Amino acid sequence: MRKMRMVALLAAILIVAAMPLMAKGSAEVSDDGTFQMTKEARIIVPANPGGGSDISARMIADIVNRNHMTEKNFVVENRPGGACAVGYNYVGSQKGDPYTLLSLHSGNIVVSAVNGWEMQWDDLTDIIAIMAWDDITLCVRTDGPFETIEDVIEYAKANPGKLRFGSDQRGNTSQLGFELMRKYIGLDMNYVQYDSSGDVASALLGGHVDVGILNPGECIGQVRGGLLKPVVTFAPERISGELFGDAPTFIELGYPEITYREFRGLSGAKDMPEAALNYYVDLCKRITETEEWNVNYLEANNLQPAFMPHEEAMQFTADHVNQIMQTFEEVGYFDLLN
Amino acid sequence: MGYVFPGLSILVGIYWAVKAFGYRLWVLNGPGGGLFPLIAGIMAIVFGAVLIIRRYRTREKADFSIKSVLPIAGVIGIIIASYIIGLIPALGVFIILWMVIYEKEKWGKSIAVGVGTALVLWLVFDLWLAVPLPMGVFELL
Amino acid sequence: MENIALLLHGFSIAFSLENMAAAIFGAVVGLIIGAMPGLGGITGVSLLLPLTFGMNPTTAIIALAGLYYSTMYGGAFSAILLNIPGDSPAVVTSIDGFKLTQKGLPGKALNASTVSSFIGGTIGIIILTVSGPLLARAGLAFGAPELALLVLFALTSIGWLLGDDIPGGLLATAIGLMFATVGVDPALGQSRYSFGQISLLSGISFIPMVVGFFGFAQVIDMIIAGDDGAVATHVRIRDCVPTWKEIKMMLPVSIRQGIIGTFVGVMPGAGATTSAFLSYIMEKRINKYRDEIGTGSMIGVAAPESSNNAAAAGAFAPLLTLGIPGGATTAVLLGGLMMWGLQPGPLLFTEQPDFVWSLIASMYIGNVICLVLAFVCIPVLVRAISVSKKVLVPVIIAVCVIAAYANSYTMFDVVLMLICGVLGYLMKISNIPTTPMLLTFVLGPMLEQYVRQSFDMTRGDPSIFFRGGICWFFIILILLVSFSPLLKKLYTKARSKA
Numbered sequence: 001m002r003k004m005r006m007v008a009l010l011a012a013i014l015i016v017a018a019m020p021l022m023a024k025g026s027a028e029v030s031d032d033g034t035f036q037m038t039k040e041a042r043i044i045v046p047a048n049p050g051g052g053s054d055i056s057a058r059m060i061a062d063i064v065n066r067n068h069m070t071e072k073n074f075v076v077e078n079r080p081g082g083a084c085a086v087g088y089n090y091v092g093s094q095k096g097d098p099y100t101l102l103s104l105h106s107g108n109i110v111v112s113a114v115n116g117w118e119m120q121w122d123d124l125t126d127i128i129a130i131m132a133w134d135d136i137t138l139c140v141r142t143d144g145p146f147e148t149i150e151d152v153i154e155y156a157k158a159n160p161g162k163l164r165f166g167s168d169q170r171g172n173t174s175q176l177g178f179e180l181m182r183k184y185i186g187l188d189m190n191y192v193q194y195d196s197s198g199d200v201a202s203a204l205l206g207g208h209v210d211v212g213i214l215n216p217g218e219c220i221g222q223v224r225g226g227l228l229k230p231v232v233t234f235a236p237e238r239i240s241g242e243l244f245g246d247a248p249t250f251i252e253l254g255y256p257e258i259t260y261r262e263f264r265g266l267s268g269a270k271d272m273p274e275a276a277l278n279y280y281v282d283l284c285k286r287i288t289e290t291e292e293w294n295v296n297y298l299e300a301n302n303l304q305p306a307f308m309p310h311e312e313a314m315q316f317t318a319d320h321v322n323q324i325m326q327t328f329e330e331v332g333y334f335d336l337l338n
Numbered sequence: 339m340g341y342v343f344p345g346l347s348i349l350v351g352i353y354w355a356v357k358a359f360g361y362r363l364w365v366l367n368g369p370g371g372g373l374f375p376l377i378a379g380i381m382a383i384v385f386g387a388v389l390i391i392r393r394y395r396t397r398e399k400a401d402f403s404i405k406s407v408l409p410i411a412g413v414i415g416i417i418i419a420s421y422i423i424g425l426i427p428a429l430g431v432f433i434i435l436w437m438v439i440y441e442k443e444k445w446g447k448s449i450a451v452g453v454g455t456a457l458v459l460w461l462v463f464d465l466w467l468a469v470p471l472p473m474g475v476f477e478l479l
Numbered sequence: 480m481e482n483i484a485l486l487l488h489g490f491s492i493a494f495s496l497e498n499m500a501a502a503i504f505g506a507v508v509g510l511i512i513g514a515m516p517g518l519g520g521i522t523g524v525s526l527l528l529p530l531t532f533g534m535n536p537t538t539a540i541i542a543l544a545g546l547y548y549s550t551m552y553g554g555a556f557s558a559i560l561l562n563i564p565g566d567s568p569a570v571v572t573s574i575d576g577f578k579l580t581q582k583g584l585p586g587k588a589l590n591a592s593t594v595s596s597f598i599g600g601t602i603g604i605i606i607l608t609v610s611g612p613l614l615a616r617a618g619l620a621f622g623a624p625e626l627a628l629l630v631l632f633a634l635t636s637i638g639w640l641l642g643d644d645i646p647g648g649l650l651a652t653a654i655g656l657m658f659a660t661v662g663v664d665p666a667l668g669q670s671r672y673s674f675g676q677i678s679l680l681s682g683i684s685f686i687p688m689v690v691g692f693f694g695f696a697q698v699i700d701m702i703i704a705g706d707d708g709a710v711a712t713h714v715r716i717r718d719c720v721p722t723w724k725e726i727k728m729m730l731p732v733s734i735r736q737g738i739i740g741t742f743v744g745v746m747p748g749a750g751a752t753t754s755a756f757l758s759y760i761m762e763k764r765i766n767k768y769r770d771e772i773g774t775g776s777m778i779g780v781a782a783p784e785s786s787n788n789a790a791a792a793g794a795f796a797p798l799l800t801l802g803i804p805g806g807a808t809t810a811v812l813l814g815g816l817m818m819w820g821l822q823p824g825p826l827l828f829t830e831q832p833d834f835v836w837s838l839i840a841s842m843y844i845g846n847v848i849c850l851v852l853a854f855v856c857i858p859v860l861v862r863a864i865s866v867s868k869k870v871l872v873p874v875i876i877a878v879c880v881i882a883a884y885a886n887s888y889t890m891f892d893v894v895l896m897l898i899c900g901v902l903g904y905l906m907k908i909s910n911i912p913t914t915p916m917l918l919t920f921v922l923g924p925m926l927e928q929y930v931r932q933s934f935d936m937t938r939g940d941p942s943i944f945f946r947g948g949i950c951w952f953f954i955i956l957i958l959l960v961s962f963s964p965l966l967k968k969l970y971t972k973a974r975s976k977a
Contacts, residue, residue: 049528050814058532081887082680089677161938171668192935202747202803208622221802221824337669343905347650354657361671367939371664371671374927381653388646402908403703409876413897416880417890429877436873455874459881467526469885
């Protein structure tokens with residue numbers, strides 16, 4: 001009995017002792033309108049560790065912490081579930097909090113718009129900055145029948161309804177590439193949808209689809225290994241580096257309308273104090289100027305450098321979403337629902 | 339009580355099957371989002387009915403006990419309490435109360451098990467795995 | 480032979496102090512996480528991956544790979560002792576494992592699972608060592624139509640699991656399929672049956688569901704049963720040690736299922752659960768002691784455990800040789816490779832031989848570590864299960880709640896766990912088996928997606944399902960399974976006439 005009472009007492013002491021550790025700071029905006037961090041900021045990742053959003057969040061946190069760029073540290077918190085809805089809505093619930101940030105990926109925003117969430121991306125978050133382009137390429141198998149995008153287009157035109165186009169689930173950014181090619185080149189292809197880019201690469205390697213839509217970071221290993229070959233990019237300019245540099249843009253091929261890019265960056269909870277928002281915009285700018293960001297992150301993952309601050313980024317994103325919604329509207333995607 | 343589950347299955351099966359048509363059975367030259375739910379719903383209706391008929395014939399009884407409500411009430415209590423005192427303390431308090439009130443165990447032993455479990459869960463989930471747990475009032479401190 | 484030399488070189492790296500420490504650390508952590516009800520391989524790897532960020536890649540992957548397959552060992556523990564599978568492959572283990580515990584033989588079940596996990600895992604790693612690249616190439620031959628038929632084959636053989644109560648089992652199958660259709664539909668990418676809940680937009684989470692249906696329902700049952708004793712009474716350590724006869728019974732099963740499991744693990748997306756399930760129904764069909772399987776047989780534990788550990792090793796083949804993930808957990812590991820600054824792809828073997836071969840070498844070592852650790856734990860675990868129900872019941876309830884919560888840090892998952900627990904209890908008192916439900920829940924979405932992909936490829940032409948040897952092989956198997964009762968009847972009729 002005595003022993004047990006001791007344990008209980010000890011536990012009580014521990015809990016009381018730990019209380020100050022749980023103490024929370026309040027947002028500090030000083031009189032001259034500048035913001036200073038008084039507690040750790042969390043970057044919410046609306047997905048599991050290991051994915052693209054997770055890698056970018058950890059990179060940002062690592063650069064900030066290692067170089068002591070802020071008063072307090074950044075920590076990364078994964079909140080997966082509901083595609084990305086659980087993470088986004090969690091950030092939405094922290095309205096006005098300058099310490100809740102979000103790993104931004106344009107694909108998630110598109111999901112919120114196409115699936116008609118009750119609260120849209122711009123109700124839940126404010127974009128702090130776009131910090132990298134994640135461009136999109138179309139790949140073929142090196143031991144397959146196609147060598148260039150011209151081969152693909154020629155075959156698809158000669159054999160309508162035969163070319164198998166491996167891609168993400170419908171209603172995603174990847175479908176935009178398919179629909180734009182259909183509209184502006186007049187290609188009649190079969191849209192084959194997979195759960196993940198890994199599955200697309202796997203089906204492409206096995207010859208179960210003819211072309212696959214992939215980010216460079218998702219296929220660079222197979223491209224270097226000589227198994228896959230990028231034949232075209234959807235970006236407005238060619239992707240840098242020798243592996244992807246040979247793939248032309250659709251603009252060069254004479255289809256300027258077939259252009260779009262995905263992007264990554266940092267968002268924050270909706271309506272945080274303006275001083276805090278400016279503080280983070282400036283921080284993001286400084287992060288994108290570091291060598292670590294450019295070499296260890298952008299180059300290693302085959303992303304293209306970018307910087308677009310809050311207002312410009314919000315406008316750009318809204319336009320991107322509009323382009324997709326309009327295209328989906330035109331092809332009758334929404335008519336298929338209900 | 340034996341009719342509850344098959345009966346529930348039939349109701350849910352009907353809902354599933356009706357809703358399935360809205361998700362389309364065949365779309366863009368392939369099975370639509372409604373085809374599998376429709377199959378599942380029909381299966382639930384058919385086999386739920388078979389079970390009800392069989393149960394009626396054999397007068398088979400299911401041994402339901404009112405005691406089964408206790409753990410359910412317990413978890414609901416934990417969920418509510420976790421918003422007030424935080425999840426880990428709520429679990430500890432639940433264990434202590436359960437052992438004292440339901441199992442008629444001594445306070446000492448109950449507190450030891452409750453605090454011990456809470457401590458282990460706190461170490462594993464909060465300290466080590468860094469799972470963000472609801473803190474209740476402790477968040478305001 | 481070149482592989483052997485490279486492997487020996489790999490061993491020399493893996494045996495360094497740092498890497499051995501990493502392997503042991505991974506194995507210990509994995510065993511604990513796996514043994515926690517509701518926490519399995521993917522959760523373990525996801526939770527610990529961030530900690531390895533910035534570590535030397537070789538050390539990091541050794542720790543994580545050790546963790547990955549030791550969760551397979553640990554997952555069987557809670558499945559056997561508490562009837563709560565930690566992850567989906569262990570669902571099959573719990574069928575016979577928990578029955579053995581109820582018979583007072585938890586030690587035997589744990590030993591059967593540990594030994595067969597070791598045998599299966601080792602076979603998988605040997606196959607990986609000898610023919611990794613070849614194996615991955617073979618896996619690529621499986622496209623959507625082949626995989627659809629494989630899953631369909633697994634689903635048609637559910638009949639063997641149903642036992643006497645066929646309508647009850649089929650109702651459970653229907654419920655599993657209904658649960659499985661919540662979430663994104665594979666045709667248009669829209670959410671179905673989400674009831675306005677954001678947590679349901681991408682489907683019902685497996686972990687809260689399985690914790691509810693198995694763990695929480697089990698607890699309710701324990702309370703009703705009412706006696707004050709333990710789950711397993713009269714447990715003697717002597718009963719933990721398998722007899723020579725039992726070893727002779729399990730050995731061929733473990734070897735056979737280890738080989739098959741490796742190949743199933745290589746197929747894109749098929750993975751450990753499918754292999755565990757296939758191995759179980761195969762033994763139920765062909766084993767000499769098949770009548771005992773399902774009533775608490777060591778073969779019923781050995782087959783899925785050997786097979787799922789082999790599949791875990793097999794899943795590394797496409798990851799290492801092609802840079803594509805074979806399953807959910809290897810997908811997280813793939814992200815890890817990129818975080819550590821490695822480029823997964825076909826060049827990994829030639830550019831990073833130290834990394835690849837020390838990883839493979841560490842898998843041999845890790846398997847031995849897991850075996851030893853598990854043997855040390857078994858007597859302790861067997862004791863722990865002998866604790867009075869008065870203590871066990873509230874503690875399991877607490878663990879169920881936090882395991883469900885930790886799935887996605889929302890109370891919604893706790894509520895989901897509670898609802899599934901109540902449904903599980905209702906099924907139990909209505910004598911409806913829960914296992915077919917969980918298996919269709921896992922396999923249903925795979926079938927739906929593969930069928931959709933097949934139709935997408937040919938724009939609605941079903942002839943794709945007959946496109947080659949692999950397809951025909953599965954079609955013949957499916958026909959044999961479906962008509963086997965009929966064939967059997969005809970055969971006995973013919974014999975009685977003769």
